Amino acid sequence: MSSADAKKLSGKIIGIEAGGDWLKIAMIEGAGASPQISKLSLSPVEGGVDGLSAVFPGAWKALKASKEPVVACLPRQLVTVRMLELPSTDAAEIDDMVDLQVGKQTPYSKDEIVYDYRLVGATRAGYTAVMLAIAQRSVVRQVFYAFEEAGIEVERVTVSTEAIAAWYAKAVKGEACRAVLDVDAATSDFVVMKGAAIQFSRSIHVGADSLGEPSSAAK
Secondary structure (H helix, E strand, C coil): CCHHHHHHCCEEEEEEECCCCEEEEEEEEEECCCCEEEEEEEEECCCHHHHHHHHHHHHHHHHCCCCCCEEEEECHHHEEEEEEEECCCCHHHHHHHHHHHHHHHCCCCHHHEEEEEEEEEECCCCCEEEEEEEEEHHHHHHHHHHHHHCCCCCCEEEEHHHHHHHHHHHHCCCCCEEEEEEECCCCEEEEEEECCEEEEEEEECCCHHHHCCCCCCCC
């Protein structure tokens, strides 16, 4: 989340990660400054995105939320993330370049996807690093259908990788390059950070549920 977004959503907000094996809802106090989780709801979801509608209403009611702004977070495994280095520093040119790149980064046609990007920063003279996020329109539609059924209005949408970067920028100081591994139930998000900037992101299909399982070599 950018500093501008943090200012807009300062105060109390609700963050929801939906689309994985768990529905995660967090009430966050002091967003944008010194965020603290005051309430947390974790609900198992059967069938991934298809099972959201059955779980959402009960989880939302149990949180006893009122009119707080809602930030929806898509799990990394539902999103294609690409780090691009584009030969421009002009915002309009970068927008056109990203539009051209989208078709090269996914096998789906443009009417089958939704996408957005954020500027990561300058990499060298005349070049800009960009994080491009692409999701299938049908998957996003299913997630938002579950929101609508629960009567939830979403203020903005992000991806879990961006949430990791926001946490890292607050928790870790310095410009050293570090790897961050966010382990979820069935998958993990591997992120390389340099300072507050994302350098690389990859979804790994190994999570906490499989860490205790014996390897094939041990069988």
